[in-house]
Amino acid sequence: MTIRLLLVDDQELIRTGLRLFLGTQDGLEVVGEAADGDEALDVAAATRPDVVLMDVRMPRVDGVEATARLTSAPLDPPPRVLVLTTFDLDEYVFGALRAGAAGFLLKDASRERLVEAIRVVHAGDALLSPSITRRLIEDFASRTSPLRPPEALLAALTPREREALILVARGLSNTEIAAHLVVTEATVKSHVGSVFAKLHLRDRVQAVVFAYEHGLVSPGTR
Structure with a gap:
């Protein structure tokens, strides 16, 4: 193709x-x-x-x-x-x-x-290049007041899905998230896909933006 x-x-x-x-x-x-x-x-x-x-x-x-x-x-x-x-x-x-x-x-x-x-x-x-993207978004987020988190949407996430969202926002790859959560990459992909569907996000870029804009991740956190 x-x-x-x-x-x-x-x-x-x-x-x-x-x-x-x-x-x-x-x-x-x-x-x-x-x-x-x-x-x-x-x-x-x-x-x-x-x-x-x-x-x-x-x-x-x-x-x-x-x-x-x-x-x-x-x-x-x-x-x-x-x-x-x-x-x-x-x-x-x-x-x-x-x-x-x-x-x-x-x-x-x-x-x-x-x-x-x-x-x-x-x-x-x-x-998403973790090093560059994290610097970019943290630099912007540090000068922007976060929006109020959409609690109704976030309530639909399981604890593991919310954790996966935060790790995606920190720039971790699926492999790194799997190691952090001690699960398989297939499980991570399932969690991330579910996050996208529940929060109406298209991809990891939108997930990162969403997390920073709504204060789920603070600039400088790791």
Whole structure:
């Protein structure tokens, strides 16, 4: 199966470099390019990409607004958005995650990491680098008052599901959560999947945002 890609970046050289590299990778096809978020919406509607590589800081419509529009657009299925950024502590990136991005990657990541990230988000998973994501969200959360926890929703979680949610929010992988809870990875996947369903969350990114926004995890906790 070929993964169809849309490249969104206001720097033509960046787009060209990405296109030349990604076009040589098995199973990847660049179907369009856009220089800003506004153009990205039109190109996405015309080309129906599977994954959008989205820059954050662009003129007219930035990556945050474009991500929100793309993930809520009447496209079936909607594209998965992978945010590319120069900065690992960038509030724009947190905004993009809240807007529905499947994950983010630094622009200085290796080529192999980029290809892996594309495949991960296309498969329906969220791309969360524990070290970078934790720093990003804790930095934002430390300057934001948490919302009141939705007690009715949280009451539906079992104690183990709530614990799994907190560990996901701290950036732990399924393997690390399994070791922490002394259960199998299959059990962790079951707990995490149940959390997503009960809290109406799409993926791990939304779970992390939910936990920090509602004060279930405090900045700096481990």
